[in-house]
Amino acid sequence: MRKFTTLLSKELGQFFSTPTFYAILAVFIGVSGFFFYNIARYFANYCMFTLQYKFQGFNVPLNVNQWVVRPFFINLAVLALFLIPIITMRSYAAERAYGTAELLLTAPIKTSQLVLSKLVGGLILFMVLVSTTILFQLILDHYAVGGLDWGPVWAGYLGLLLIGFATIPLGQFISTLTKNQIIAAFLTFAFMLILWIVDWSTLFSQTKLAKIVGYIGMAPHFNNFAKGVIDTSDVIYFISAGILGIFLTFQSVESWRWRGA
Amino acid sequence: MIIVENLVKYYGKFKALDGVTFEAKDGEVLGLLGPNAAGKTTTMRILTTYLPFTSGKAVVAGHDVVKEPIKVREKIGYMPENPPLYNDMKVKRFLSFVGKLRGLYGKKLADRLEYVRDVCQLDEVWNMYIAQISKGYRQRVGLASALIADPPVLILDEPTIGLDPRQIRYTRELIKELGGNHTVLLSTHILPEAEMTCDRVAIINKGKIIAVGKPSELAEKIRRVNAVRVELSGPQNEVEKALFELDGVIEIRPGERPNTFVVNFEPKWDVREQITRLANERGWTILELTPIEASLEEIFLELVVEEPDRIKAGVND
Numbered sequence: 001m002r003k004f005t006t007l008l009s010k011e012l013g014q015f016f017s018t019p020t021f022y023a024i025l026a027v028f029i030g031v032s033g034f035f036f037y038n039i040a041r042y043f044a045n046y047c048m049f050t051l052q053y054k055f056q057g058f059n060v061p062l063n064v065n066q067w068v069v070r071p072f073f074i075n076l077a078v079l080a081l082f083l084i085p086i087i088t089m090r091s092y093a094a095e096r097a098y099g100t101a102e103l104l105l106t107a108p109i110k111t112s113q114l115v116l117s118k119l120v121g122g123l124i125l126f127m128v129l130v131s132t133t134i135l136f137q138l139i140l141d142h143y144a145v146g147g148l149d150w151g152p153v154w155a156g157y158l159g160l161l162l163i164g165f166a167t168i169p170l171g172q173f174i175s176t177l178t179k180n181q182i183i184a185a186f187l188t189f190a191f192m193l194i195l196w197i198v199d200w201s202t203l204f205s206q207t208k209l210a211k212i213v214g215y216i217g218m219a220p221h222f223n224n225f226a227k228g229v230i231d232t233s234d235v236i237y238f239i240s241a242g243i244l245g246i247f248l249t250f251q252s253v254e255s256w257r258w259r260g261a
Numbered sequence: 262m263i264i265v266e267n268l269v270k271y272y273g274k275f276k277a278l279d280g281v282t283f284e285a286k287d288g289e290v291l292g293l294l295g296p297n298a299a300g301k302t303t304t305m306r307i308l309t310t311y312l313p314f315t316s317g318k319a320v321v322a323g324h325d326v327v328k329e330p331i332k333v334r335e336k337i338g339y340m341p342e343n344p345p346l347y348n349d350m351k352v353k354r355f356l357s358f359v360g361k362l363r364g365l366y367g368k369k370l371a372d373r374l375e376y377v378r379d380v381c382q383l384d385e386v387w388n389m390y391i392a393q394i395s396k397g398y399r400q401r402v403g404l405a406s407a408l409i410a411d412p413p414v415l416i417l418d419e420p421t422i423g424l425d426p427r428q429i430r431y432t433r434e435l436i437k438e439l440g441g442n443h444t445v446l447l448s449t450h451i452l453p454e455a456e457m458t459c460d461r462v463a464i465i466n467k468g469k470i471i472a473v474g475k476p477s478e479l480a481e482k483i484r485r486v487n488a489v490r491v492e493l494s495g496p497q498n499e500v501e502k503a504l505f506e507l508d509g510v511i512e513i514r515p516g517e518r519p520n521t522f523v524v525n526f527e528p529k530w531d532v533r534e535q536i537t538r539l540a541n542e543r544g545w546t547i548l549e550l551t552p553i554e555a556s557l558e559e560i561f562l563e564l565v566v567e568e569p570d571r572i573k574a575g576v577n578d
Contacts, residue, residue: 006361014349099345103406106309107362108334257330258313 004113011091011121021125024086028079028129035075036136043067065152065228068140073156073226076133077219080126080163081192087125088171089185091118092253097179105257115172115250122168123161130160152228159225162238163218167192169245176252192218262287262414262444263308268317270303270468277303278314279468285461290440292459293448300468301448302342305416308446309339322413335363338412342419344403348392352383355391356405363410377405380435396423404432408439415439417447421454433458491536492521492549503543507535521549 015021047062095101104114141148171188178184199217202210214220221234263285270278278300285291293301306312308319310330319326322336347355356377360370378387381401386394391402400423407415420436421429436458439445449455455462456476463473472479493500497520504522505513509530514523526532533550540547 002366003362003364006358010347010350010358013354014347017349098348099341099343100347101345102311102341103345103359106311106334106337106339107359108331108364109362110331257310 007117065149070226084167085185085188089181091172092175093181093184126164155228166238166241173249264320266318270314283463289460290445292455292462294455295465299465337414338407340403340407340417346391359406360409381405415445488525488553490551493545495545
């Protein structure tokens with residue numbers, strides 16, 4: 001356990017001590033802020049617009065959660081498509097490229113400790129970035145009439161955490177396959193993109209195969225979380241995807257031992 | 262402490278190790294001596310469980326490399342050639358990280374850090390980022406990372422490459438000191454270094470061990486011919502002619518300094534007696550009469566350049 005925490009603190013230390021991280025943080029806050037601003041602004045305008053009808057007798061209550069929080073989380077999930085490859089690209093590729101894989105493989109640590117430390121490190125990093133958006137929820141809570149319904153908000157964050165858990169192992173697995181970080185990032189992005197939109201391809205087909213393929217798509221599963229619905233089948237989807245990724249990463253690293261890193 | 266039996270390693274079709282067998286006893290400094298691409302680094306990587314091998318057996322401190330790799334790694338401090346270091350860490354943090362990975366914590370870790378800081382002379386760079394330090398310091402940090410957990414076995418791949426002469430001397434002395442309490446396997450192609458620091462030397466070439474033994478033993482075994490450096494006070498051309506006429510002389514060469522000759526002769530004939538008698542007869546003074554021991558360099562060049570069959574016939578332990 002101690003070796004795990006040593007490895008984890010090394011991962012986090014490497015992330016947080018580089019200027020790259022802070023650049024990513026700044027850009028992320030900027031872009032997510034931009035998304036939030038647009039959505040909130042649109043909502044505010046629409047509210048003003050529908051206010052007229054109130055005077056004419058129509059009561060059209062617009063739900064902040066439905067109109068702001070949900071689209072905002074979906075935007076964040078799409079943002080994650082870009083973020084995850086950046087977070088995971090260096091995890092194993094850098095170790096091989098700089099030769100420090102030799103250090104790790106000749107140290108008395110188990111491969112599982114190594115793999116899990118990188119996974120948890122990546123997850124912590126991802127959640128640190130995502131949690132900066134709490135600020136926006138607080139703003140909504142402050143200005144919305146009657147306050148914000150926090151339940152769906154937490155559901156949304158849980159969904160993001162699960163996306164992280166499912167895709168970070170995938171990205172790290174791809175990182176074990178190459179020494180080139182750019183290729184790792186690009187491949188990860190490509191896979192994530194495909195996983196995200198694969199359900200579109202089955203839109204006009206009714207066969208059983210289409211349903212299976214469509215189920216693999218991440219977007220519909222995440223939508224439930226964005227709505228505020230925690231469906232155990234969605235949770236299982238993300239968790240099992242993550243476990244598959246962890247398994248593949250573990251096997252890949254083990255194979256370095258008999259293939260040569 | 263280290264037992265290697267018939268190690269064979271193929272990189273694809275290329276046979277890097279062809280039945281390597283040797284043993285390093287507890288507390289000795291064994292040098293792996295060989296030209297580049299002889300198989301030194303491959304052998305070391307196999308021992309540190311970094312590389313798998315095709316067939317054979319490797320046992321370190323009683324643990325089989327294949328069956329108990331984690332125990333083997335615990336017992337070995339490994340310093341690769343061009344040690345892999347995390348550039349974005351400070352020296353102290355890096356060594357602390359390595360120490361913790363090997364199970365050192367708290368006071369013990371702090372004590373060992375002080376020790377390697379002192380022994381590897383890392384005071385100046387202790388708080389600097391590894392990306393900022395020179396190659397010589399990188400080597401020293403690599404050595405420190407091998408020493409930090411005080412493992413019983415040290416495997417050092419070309420430990421003095423890239424160091425300046427002062428550091429080289431210091432490192433060699435350090436290795437000799439570490440000898441008694443640790444088993445050290447080091448690889449080098451610097452022959453004087455092997456002579457200076459190692460208790461025994463294993464010469465390896467093209468994936469085969471050509472000879473194993475103490476440097477002096479090897480010298481005795483390999484050299485079929487003895488040599489003597491002599492300086493006599495008479496007129497030099499007469500001296501040369503007279504020397505040549507002695508029994509058992511094979512060759513006379515001019516020595517490095519003027520008026521000296523190197524006399525190669527068959528082992529049965531000790532020319533020193535003859536030279537003394539010669540000097541008495543002619544009334545010359547013996548200004549110098551020194552036996553020359555084949556240096557490891559000469560042994561090495563002879564072994565490595567000649568055909569393996571011929572060498573095996575004369576040399577095998």
